[in-house]
Amino acid sequence: MARSELYQFKHGDKQWFFTSARKAITHNEITYYPVRGLSRGNIEDADIDKCEVELTFPHPYPLFNDADDSFTQVFLNKIYLESVYFTLIELDAGESLVLFKGRVTQPKFSDRENTMTLVCSTAESFMRRKILTRKYQRTCPNTIYDKHCGLDFNEWSFDVTVTSVNGLDVAYMVNPTQVKDEFGNPVFEQVPVLDEQGQPVLDDLGSPIFEDGDPMMEIKSYPDNWLNRGVLKKDGVFTFIINGGSNSARLYRQHIGLKLGDVVRVAPGCDQSLKMCHEKFNNHKRFGGHPNMPTENPLENQLIK
Template identity: 25%
Template sequence: MSWNQFEYSTNNGKPLTLYEFVHNEQKYYRYTNADRDVEFNNVIWFSEAISNTGLSIGSGNNLEITLPSNNDVVRLFRGVPPTKPVVIRMYQLHESSNDFKVIWIGKIQEVKRESIEKAKLITASVASSFERNGLRLTYGRSCPYALYDHNCRIRQENYKTSNIEIMALDGANITVNLSGFNSGYFSGGYMEFYIDGIQELRGLKVHENNTIGILGGTQGLSKGMRINLYPGCDKTIRTCNEKFNNHLNYGGQPHIPGVSPFTIVKLF
């Protein structure tokens, strides 16, 4: 029987929903609302107390998924959330059929702890990203580009400081051995590290001697861990030239006059 025949049958239909969570395109978490584990597409989907608010026309782009609070996906969002969004794919099929439908694709926006035993995932569909207003580039003295992006054109690999060991940490800052670097060199930059083989990034605040402040705190880091550091930029043409020798790609307009031509100046 086809999927439609099972779907509209009053006796033969045994609908199942499969939930696939993808972390950084590397690690997969697969669950089903069935009362036992299900083998589908040559992988095992584990039985879990999982449910959603349902899909309907006019319900908007949000979908809420409820999971046990000790679920591995929920644990990803304890403290500092993952660097990259966790993607969700939902499938619907019938137990006796190989046909399936993809009913939802989206990303987790946030996780709410509703009670001791339950957590709610707040998601947004892929279609919602098409409804956002586009960014418009405006003129200003400082550079509007993100450091290391396609407009900035700086190759971050050329400024990578590799295999730095964390000597100590206090929840907000880490202490490392940075001999040869002036204070402030890494301010506004970012760090790269790996947890279970998955890349994570974290922004850097103030760099003072061998101490660096970490945006979001030091959760997930540990003494002895090896990290990679990338310097930051304060968006001025002086830093762009002296630190990165990249002033030809500077996106700001440092010579804009101090008085706007649209400002009314009373002469009398």
């Protein structure tokens, strides 16, 4: 078997598998599909802080997975929250070796050469980057639902069914959810326990005994602005919601693959103020801003003369 290279890509829950070989290759029960014109540059690892490789795909070119998800379309819009992870495998005589593992950091399109070039970097390059640290500011620097914010996305989000998609505007219908009591426990219909004769079974006090039946469901309602600066999640990919109306939301960018009838999860957002953090989420103890900081620098205009 000739030496060949396998290309794995992962974006949220979606995956794509390609190869630069002329024919499809099956490895570890995964089929890698050939892409004519797929090539890569040398793996640049001049120092320990940086390791990159550039992949070149023909463009336009039909790049799809088994679920008919377009690979190229992921890079036609700004990637938000979820990166595209890449693994390069060399296959030789049935033996495999991982040559590179990282994520796509920059897509580049060339209309002159009809190519799409993906710049991929390893984790070391991200760890050594010089980035802006947390600032001394009035508003909260945390991103909602991250480890610093502390809010649980699964607890605050809810299921909706998409009823229309018009560009960046998405309309939806809130799905029924199970009723919970004051302690947060799910509520079920209470069904009396019957004996063999169909008579209610009584406890020691002579009262009927009940058991849980079907869950009690309800359709909750939310204020028009509840989803402002929130997020929409589908297939493991998050998209920022600019603002929300009555059963509608406007997205920051197009969510790849979002279509009529999809059931997705949406969660409310925050304007990073202490007031909203407290009143909307009761999460003021984790607020990371400094709302009472002075408006003027005391070192410049409050020195004692």
